[in-house]
Amino acid sequence: MHILAELVIVLIILLDLGLAVTGSLSACIRLVAAQGVLAGLLPLLAGTEGISAGTAAFAAVIVLLKGAVFPWLLIRARDRSGARQDVEPLVSYPVSVAFCLGSFVAASWLGSRLPLPETGVAWIVPASLATVFTGFLLITTRTKAITQVLGYLVMENGIYIFGLALFVQQPMMVELAILLDVFVAVFVMGIAIFHISREFDHIDTAELSELSDWRREGYGS
Amino acid sequence: MLLLLLSLGLLLAGSALAVLFFRRPAAARAAGVAAALLASVCGLAASLQTLFSGGFSSLSLPWPVPMASFSLVLDPLAAFFLIPIFLLTGAGALYGAGYLDGNARERAGLAWGAFDLLSASMTLVVLSANAVLFMTAWELMALSSFLLVLFDHERPQARKAGYLYLVTGAAGALALLLAFSLLSPSGGPMDFARFARPGGAAAAAAFLAALCGFGLKAGFIPLHVWLPEAHPAAPSHVSAVMSGVMIKMGIYGLLRVLGFLLPWPAWWGGLILAFGAVSALGGVLFALAQHELKRLLAYSSVENMGLILMGLGLGMLAVSDGDYALAALSFSGALLHALNHSLFKGLLFMGAGSVIKSTGTGELEALGGLSKKMPVTASYFLLGSAAISGLPPFNGFVSELLLGLAGLLALGPRSRLAPWGAVVIVSLAAVGTLAAACFVKASGSVFLGLPRSRRTDGAREAGRPMLAAMAVPAAGIALVGLFPSAALRPLSAVLGSILGPGAAGFLSAYASVPLACAGAAAAGLAALLLALWTARALLLRGRKPGAGPTWDCGYAEPTPRMQYGASSFSQPLTDLFQPVIRVIGRYPRIQEYFPSGASFSTEAQPLVYNTLYTPAARRIRGLAYRFSWLQQGRLQFYIMYIAAALIGLLLWKL
Numbered sequence: 001m002h003i004l005a006e007l008v009i010v011l012i013i014l015l016d017l018g019l020a021v022t023g024s025l026s027a028c029i030r031l032v033a034a035q036g037v038l039a040g041l042l043p044l045l046a047g048t049e050g051i052s053a054g055t056a057a058f059a060a061v062i063v064l065l066k067g068a069v070f071p072w073l074l075i076r077a078r079d080r081s082g083a084r085q086d087v088e089p090l091v092s093y094p095v096s097v098a099f100c101l102g103s104f105v106a107a108s109w110l111g112s113r114l115p116l117p118e119t120g121v122a123w124i125v126p127a128s129l130a131t132v133f134t135g136f137l138l139i140t141t142r143t144k145a146i147t148q149v150l151g152y153l154v155m156e157n158g159i160y161i162f163g164l165a166l167f168v169q170q171p172m173m174v175e176l177a178i179l180l181d182v183f184v185a186v187f188v189m190g191i192a193i194f195h196i197s198r199e200f201d202h203i204d205t206a207e208l209s210e211l212s213d214w215r216r217e218g219y220g221s
Numbered sequence: 222m223l224l225l226l227l228s229l230g231l232l233l234a235g236s237a238l239a240v241l242f243f244r245r246p247a248a249a250r251a252a253g254v255a256a257a258l259l260a261s262v263c264g265l266a267a268s269l270q271t272l273f274s275g276g277f278s279s280l281s282l283p284w285p286v287p288m289a290s291f292s293l294v295l296d297p298l299a300a301f302f303l304i305p306i307f308l309l310t311g312a313g314a315l316y317g318a319g320y321l322d323g324n325a326r327e328r329a330g331l332a333w334g335a336f337d338l339l340s341a342s343m344t345l346v347v348l349s350a351n352a353v354l355f356m357t358a359w360e361l362m363a364l365s366s367f368l369l370v371l372f373d374h375e376r377p378q379a380r381k382a383g384y385l386y387l388v389t390g391a392a393g394a395l396a397l398l399l400a401f402s403l404l405s406p407s408g409g410p411m412d413f414a415r416f417a418r419p420g421g422a423a424a425a426a427a428f429l430a431a432l433c434g435f436g437l438k439a440g441f442i443p444l445h446v447w448l449p450e451a452h453p454a455a456p457s458h459v460s461a462v463m464s465g466v467m468i469k470m471g472i473y474g475l476l477r478v479l480g481f482l483l484p485w486p487a488w489w490g491g492l493i494l495a496f497g498a499v500s501a502l503g504g505v506l507f508a509l510a511q512h513e514l515k516r517l518l519a520y521s522s523v524e525n526m527g528l529i530l531m532g533l534g535l536g537m538l539a540v541s542d543g544d545y546a547l548a549a550l551s552f553s554g555a556l557l558h559a560l561n562h563s564l565f566k567g568l569l570f571m572g573a574g575s576v577i578k579s580t581g582t583g584e585l586e587a588l589g590g591l592s593k594k595m596p597v598t599a600s601y602f603l604l605g606s607a608a609i610s611g612l613p614p615f616n617g618f619v620s621e622l623l624l625g626l627a628g629l630l631a632l633g634p635r636s637r638l639a640p641w642g643a644v645v646i647v648s649l650a651a652v653g654t655l656a657a658a659c660f661v662k663a664s665g666s667v668f669l670g671l672p673r674s675r676r677t678d679g680a681r682e683a684g685r686p687m688l689a690a691m692a693v694p695a696a697g698i699a700l701v702g703l704f705p706s707a708a709l710r711p712l713s714a715v716l717g718s719i720l721g722p723g724a725a726g727f728l729s730a731y732a733s734v735p736l737a738c739a740g741a742a743a744a745g746l747a748a749l750l751l752a753l754w755t756a757r758a759l760l761l762r763g764r765k766p767g768a769g770p771t772w773d774c775g776y777a778e779p780t781p782r783m784q785y786g787a788s789s790f791s792q793p794l795t796d797l798f799q800p801v802i803r804v805i806g807r808y809p810r811i812q813e814y815f816p817s818g819a820s821f822s823t824e825a826q827p828l829v830y831n832t833l834y835t836p837a838a839r840r841i842r843g844l845a846y847r848f849s850w851l852q853q854g855r856l857q858f859y860i861m862y863i864a865a866a867l868i869g870l871l872l873w874k875l
Binding site for chain 2: 090110113114136139140141142143148
């Protein structure tokens with residue numbers, strides 16, 4: 001069984017790298033959805049005993065949410081905002097990939113240093129940390145509001161896998177709490193993005209700094 | 222303790238109700254005032270009972286916050302500071318019911334909510350016996366008073382005052398956190414009962430941090446800058462509570478923390494005494510130079526905090542010298558002056574509020590002759606002025622007598638603290654004289670003479686709730702002044718909880734005779750005044766006193782503008798102290814042979830603010846600007862900073 005789980009872990013890491021190089025917004029949404037589905041399947045594959053009905057139902061809810069509901073909401077937000085179809089990164093794609101690989105190295109080191117209980121699945125802790133870092137990367141280096149939502153979702157995937165590594169038997173408690181937050185966040189952002197694009201004709205967060213009261217020129221006057 | 226919990230509950234409920242009723246100002250006011258009055262009655266009963274029967278009660282409930290527990294302790298020290306809280310918040314609520322009537326109705330709900338929250342948080346500050354609970358109450362106190370300072374937020378002056386108050390409050394809280402973390406042993410709840418004196422330099426650091434943190438609330442020089450801004454900006458009943466009670470929370474906290482830091486090195490007491498002398502003298506000099514009534518009263522609060530600190534400092538010096546008789550006298554002088562100051566300063570702020578409400582201004586140069594239109598307010602203000610100047614037969618005399626006795630005892634042959642005693646005696650004498658001059662100026666230019674502008678035309682006597690509220694501190698002033706010996710027992714109880722039970726005996730040994738004499742003298746003086754009053758009334762019976770022009774030195778047409786103004790009255794004194802006060806006069810240069818229009822104005826420069834705070838603020842701004850490249854205004858960067866900080870913390874802890 002663990003062979004399958006480790007295969008999923010490898011796929012998740014590959015998806016992280018894929019997210020770092022993908023320029024198309026819809027491809028990004030699909031990649032995040034795929035990663036969410038894989039993460040949702042992980043508890044079914046990683047468990048040592050048989051699969052209980054509760055675990056299965058829980059995994060089904062997660063897969064449904066991350067594989068269908070979130071992508072649908074995000075695609076809808078993208079279509080309504082009428083934004084450009086690429087992610088408009090602040091740094092070039094090779095640099096993004098370099099960051100992503102570096103984060104994976106750092107995560108491996110960190111995973112070996114963290115005082116964590118033994119896990120049955122190899123590489124699960126580094127993979128989860130690397131996914132969290134990739135989420136951060138998406139949030140910090142992409143300009144669009146919608147890519148920030150994607151970043152949060154990737155981060156959430158990472159946190160979920162991390163929770164799985166710690167509490168293989170009952171990741172539900174951790175997951176339910178985070179999932180609720182993320183669901184609300186995606187919902188709110190979907191609405192907010194729609195409204196922002198209607199008001200300002202774009203969803204570029206860099207331009208939103210016009211709204212802040214910080215004025216560099218205003219100093220000393 | 223049960224009664225105090227009841228009054229806390231009443232205040233919080235009143236606060237919540239007042240905010241809920243924000244659409245109906247009358248209901249909000251009723252809820253706020255009723256809760257404050259009931260809570261005052263309950264709380265006063267509980268604290269008087271503790272003080273006079275020497276009780277001690279505590280309550281500890283678990284509180285699921287790290288390092289916290291809901292621990293309350295009611296000891297004599299707490300009970301002593303609860304008395305002014307409940308007296309003045311009760312009277313202040315009654316006064317505010319009249320004062321806020323008719324203006325800013327849409328804000329009444331919030332104002333009453335904040336007022337009751339302020340009372341509740343001050344009660345909790347005094348009662349709490351856990352550092353986390355204390356800081357929560359402390360911040361609630363700062364927050365609710367900040368809201369009240371911003372009551373007239375349309376005025377830029379009020380916004381500036383609120384900002385300054387918020388910043389100094391935050392800085393003080395930071396220093397307090399440092400002090401508490403130094404005092405608390407690691408692990409477990411930060412209960413006061415577990416606090417211990419840290420060794421070596423950490424004790425001095427804790428002392429300095431506490432002095433800075435509590436000093437920013439108590440407002441002694443040079444930490445007083447928010448006081449003269451915030452007190453005039455707040456509504457008058459709030460100024461009365463803030464100046465009368467809230468700044469005393471700084472003194473309370475300092476005493477409480479000093480209790481954990483025994484034994485005290487000598488330089489601590491010397492430092493506090495020096496700060497006290499500087500604030501007493503500086504405060505009264507700045508007060509003398511002010512021309513706005515509430516600002517003058519605010520600076521006078523700085524002066525009185527200085528007197529209290531002088532008593533504390535001398536007492537600490539005496540304790541480190543092993544002279545417990547001197548310590549008992551100085552501490553009790555300081556404590557009694559804290560109580561007395563809240564009584565007369567509360568009364569004076571209420572009197573000033575009545576004047577401002579009925580004339581719309583607190584500028585001394587625009588007022589005058591109000592004693593004819595507001596006789597009751599005028600007599601209350603006169604009473605408060607006499608008390609704050611330390612004149613018998615009022616309460617200010619009693620506490621200044623105790624401080625003076627302590628100074629004399631320090632000068633005595635058996636004491637090694639003669640230089641400090643001399644400092645206390647000299648400052649006390651100078652401050653008493655200058656304070657008398659200052660309050661002659663204040664009450665003279667507001668209530669005596671002829672009106673200096675048309676603003677007093679429509680002045681009317683304050684409404685009934687306001688007058689009733691002013692009667693409360695006035696009664697307190699007279700009671701303490703006439704029966705000073707009654708203060709011995711509560712003061713001994715408080716001293717017992719600070720210095721140990723032995724010190725209490727010294728107080729009655731050294732202070733009972735002078736206090737009895739002061740009481741007898743006050744009674745005699747009061748009887749004499751009463752006799753003169755009766756004789757005047759008897760002689761005037763059946764006759765009508767005639768009104769005629771004042772002797773006018775041969776001027777044919779004296780006008781109100783020729784009478785002494787507030788600043789012309791104090792000019793000889795302010796000129797003498799020009800290096801400190803820095804009064805700047807502005808007037809046009811006369812260039813023609815027949816000059817027509819001219820104007821003249823003077824303004825006292827805020828010396829400490831200009832020479833200490835403004836350059837410091839400029840330095841900090843300059844330093845902050847160097848890091849402005851961090852402020853890109855882009856969301857991505859801020860998230861990156863947070864992530865970097867989190868990862869850094871993770872790596873640091875590995």
